[in-house]
Amino acid sequence: MPDPVTPLRIVVAEDAALLREGLVRILERAGHEIVAAVADGQALLTYVASTAPDIVITDIRMPPTHTDEGLRAAAIIRAEHPGVAIMLLSAYVADAYVGDLLDSAPGGGIGYLLKDRVGHVRDFLDSVDRVAAGGTVVDGEVVRQLVRRRHADGPLATLTDREREVLALMAEGHTNNAIAGKLFVSEAAVRKHIGNIFAKLPLDPASDRRVSAVLTYLRG
Amino acid sequence: MSRFPDAWSAVRGRPVRFLTSVWPWRALAYVASTLPIGLAWLLVMVVVLGVGVATIVVVAGLFVLAGLPTLAHLAARGERWRIRLVIPGRRGPLAPRDGRRPLSWPEMGVTVLLATLFWLVDAVALVLLTAPVVLLLAPLLVRYDTLEVAGWRVDGTGKAWAAVAVGLVALVLVLYAITALACGQAALVRQLLDPPEARLVEAVAQLRKSRSGLVDAFETERRRIERDLHDGVQQRLVALTMTLGSAELDLPSGPGLELVREAHQQAEQALADLRTTIRGIHPQVLTDHGLAAAVHEIAGRSPVPVHLDLAVEGRLPPAIEAAAYFFVSESLTNVAKHAHARSAQVHAWTSDGTLVVSVVDDGIGGADPQAGTGLAGLRARLDALDGELDVTSPAGGPTQVRMTCQIQ
Secondary structure (H helix, E strand, O other), X not given: OOOOOOOXXXXXXXXXXXXXXXXXXXXXXXXXXXXXXXXXXXXXXXXXXXXXXXXXEEEOOOOOOOOXXXXXXXXXXXXXXXXXXXXXXXXXXXXXXXXXXXXXXXOOOEEEEEHHHHHOHHHHHHHHHHHHOOOEXXXXXXXXXXXXXXXXXXXXXXXXXXXXXXXXXXXXXOOHHHXXXXXXXXXXXXXXXXXXXXXXXXXXXXXXHHHHHHHHHHHO | OOOXXXXXXXXXXXXXHHHOOOHHHHXXXXXXXXXXXXXXXXXXXXXXXXXXXXXXXXXXXXXXXXXXXXXXHHHHHHHHHHHHHOOOOOOOOOOOOOOOOOOOHHHHHHHHHHHHXXXXXXXXXXXXXXXXXXXXXXXXXXXOOOEEEOXXXXXXXXXXXXXXXXXXXXXXXXXXXXXXXXXXXXXXXXXXXXXXXXXXXXXXXXXXXXXXXXXXXHHXXXXXXXXXXXXXXXXXXXXXXXXXXXXXXXXXXXXXHHHHHHHXXXXXXXXXXXXXHHHHHOOHHHHHHHHHHHHHHHHHXXXXXXXXXXXXXXXXXXXXXXXXXXXXXXXXHHHHHHHOOOOEEEEEEEEOOEEEEEEEEOOOEOOOOOOOHHHHHHHHHHHHOOOEEEEEOOEOOOEEEEEEEEOO
């Protein structure tokens, strides 16, 4: 296994023991330190407060109500420990989640992945690194579903199809290099598209333009 | 204990089985109890009517007579209970116990019959019964006196035993007669108090209740299956893909790695299939977050752009949520398959305790409302919830599919 650029201190919250152990094993083998592995939102909050991790990886559906404990815990973590990056795992696409996620206060990186992606270990570890570094990673399937329902009169209407394509890949957390590879264009062409996107969208000047563009995109 | 469901089927059954069943004795109990009860009601009626009519000039009589419907109701109540001796089974619907009740002619009729005709006829039947009883006791009775039954003198032991034989036959005949009489009276009372239409109305209400109970049970079961699949198989498959994914990172390239990659893909396909299956049974997002979130998810999967306008607050009963979910899912599938539409709209709202969901597309129209097993299945589902499904699809469009359903 490749060593991560920086070993991360991670809290994992997942109620299914099999998956929790699997996650811990994958992350530890990648050189990260699991400071706690818990099974519900309450324990997650307790450990985040006491261990100050770099990133939290949490299932959304956990006991006791099996609805959105993970998401609610994430909102509290965001409010109380804004520096902690949060990676949410969901068994299905529910864009109510995405809305809540994006409306949370600015802070560390945010990720939202379908659980199925965890099996692509290398991609998953990459996503964890990117979120820990302050990036936004949203599952490609979620992005696709959001795009399909985009309102025609939103801020994105000003973008060309190609620019929207580039932005969708940015939302999935890809680097310029990776985007260039996927679209079969040069990295310079990607940078040019991104420049156009930044120019066309009303972005928040106080934050990272890349993150801000992705958020605008996801909010539609 | 009883091999017959009621007295009348016992009468029509084989004599040996009839005579060894409980029904002749129940019929006898019915007929015998009619006598004192009928007499008592006759007395009550005579007194009430007498006092009422006598005091009518001083107005007090009006109040006394006003009590008649209540008395008739009491008598009818008693009769409803008593006919179960010969026609068992569920009691008919009982009117509320309290309050002044309006005059009910059927109840009055039953009371008058009980106080006059019934007890008289039943008294005759009981008198008839004494003949076989006396004949059966003949060997005992001749020791003290000679007997004369219907003009036949019975004296001496030989004749007495002959009398027993005659008595047995007579007893059988009288028991048949008494049972038939009880059946006739009970049927008449039931006809008056619980006419067949009322019984049908009640049966329909009962059926509706049990049907909606079934639908609820069905829905609960689907949710349980969904939870089981999610908590069991799905978690295991995800764990399996994680293990295979880790193995891919460790293995040197070669045929072994290729096989593991293949296994990984197969596990992912299984996971995708399972996800589709769960969505068809009862989608997780519907269980967890209700109709609006689940419809968002359907719209997200639709290849035709969908505009949503969902004004449904909070959670609805699970069976209705599920029906509405599958309605939207099926309708949008049809839009994608047949409508050649550029976009579709889903509206959902509640008003006056009714949920309305409509799916409109801007396609070519001309959809056959009867076609498609999907919509037929939905119609059946909605029927069970007393909901409705309308399809309007003129040639050239637009097509509108609409469901309405009462929220209990």
